[in-house]
Amino acid sequence: MTALTTASTTAGLVTPAVRRVSHQAPWISAALRAGVPLALFAAWWFGSSSGAIDPKVFPSPQSVWTAFQTLSANGVLWDNASVSLSRVAVGFAIGGSLGLSLGILAGLFRLGDQLLDPTLQMLRTIPFLAIAPLLILWFGIGELPKIVIIAAAALFPLYLNAHSGVRNVDKKILEAAGTFGLRGLGLVRHVILPEAIPSILVGLRVSLSVSLLALIVAEQSNAPRGLGFLMTSAQQYFQTDILVLCIIIYAVWGLGVDLLVRLLERALLPYKHSRKRS
Numbered sequence: 001m002t003a004l005t006t007a008s009t010t011a012g013l014v015t016p017a018v019r020r021v022s023h024q025a026p027w028i029s030a031a032l033r034a035g036v037p038l039a040l041f042a043a044w045w046f047g048s049s050s051g052a053i054d055p056k057v058f059p060s061p062q063s064v065w066t067a068f069q070t071l072s073a074n075g076v077l078w079d080n081a082s083v084s085l086s087r088v089a090v091g092f093a094i095g096g097s098l099g100l101s102l103g104i105l106a107g108l109f110r111l112g113d114q115l116l117d118p119t120l121q122m123l124r125t126i127p128f129l130a131i132a133p134l135l136i137l138w139f140g141i142g143e144l145p146k147i148v149i150i151a152a153a154a155l156f157p158l159y160l161n162a163h164s165g166v167r168n169v170d171k172k173i174l175e176a177a178g179t180f181g182l183r184g185l186g187l188v189r190h191v192i193l194p195e196a197i198p199s200i201l202v203g204l205r206v207s208l209s210v211s212l213l214a215l216i217v218a219e220q221s222n223a224p225r226g227l228g229f230l231m232t233s234a235q236q237y238f239q240t241d242i243l244v245l246c247i248i249i250y251a252v253w254g255l256g257v258d259l260l261v262r263l264l265e266r267a268l269l270p271y272k273h274s275r276k277r278s
Contacts, residue, residue, distance in 0.1 A: 059241040064248070067241040076230070081249065084215060084227045087143070091150025091218075092211045099155040099207065100200065103162025107196070108188065117163065124156040128214055146218035153214035154207045161203025165196030201265050208257040212250060 041061070047053040048060035055063065071077035102120065105112040128149055135145035169192050177191045219228020227246050234242035 056240070059244055063241040064245050067239075067245050071242070071245070080226050080230045083225045084219065087146055087218065087226065088150055088211050088215045091147045091214070092154045092208065094147065095151030095154030095211070096158050096204070096207055098151070099158030099203070100162050102155075103159040103200075103203075104166055104193075104196075106159075107163045107166025108192070113163075113167075120156070120159055124160070128153045129217055132217060141223075146215075146223065149218045150211050150214045154211045157206040157210060158200070158203040161199045161206070162196065165199025165203075166192055168199075169195045197268050201261060201268070204264075205258065205261045208261065209254060212254055212257070216250070 044053070044058075045061050048055065048058075048062075053060075059067075068077070102116055106116045106120075107113070131152065132145070132149055135148055139145045139148070173191060173195060174187070177187055182190060215226075216228055219226040220232060223229045223232075227249060231243055231246045234240075234246070
């Protein structure tokens, strides 16, 4: 065992046993996580200040901050950001709910798997970008096609991970639960769904990220409001500071979504984090 641990450490790998005994102060972890973003920001700041970065090609941090202050003061930024948030929230709620429900249904029942899985596996290979023109022809340029695009993007990651999580519950755990008399809904509630939560959370993280990507696509086509509309307008008038500002907002949203899922994971899987700290 000692030789195996030594070999893994020498090869640059950290085994679970090594990870459990290693202790790291919270401030060190936070500094390491923030190190690369801060270094990139410092390089951006220095390159803009020294003239190494052409402001016509890529704006300076000061220009982006000025654009943020201006658009915030006149209400344009919040007006468009709130519309985008509303779209992605509604689309994800619809697509995520369908994906989670269908994944659990197909994972629990053989008939559900036979009826749903082949069709959904086929549909998931179709890029949601490809259905955008068809949706515009069917529903026009209103809100409905944008919501459908986001919902379609959110559905499949949650379906795949929920389906996989439910079907791949350890059979030994199911047998042990059966010896204690758990059957039917009790088995699903107390054993299968808790065991599938890690996989479902992975699907939730991917689904939320893909929903933001679908939001950008949906708003690039005839959207009168939203961050995508703001970016299209900035592109037409060569306002690179506004373009970079919108990109930063998308990045902050993505980080916020990831932190939200991490907090949810801590709430639903406390044993996992307590094991890491031990």
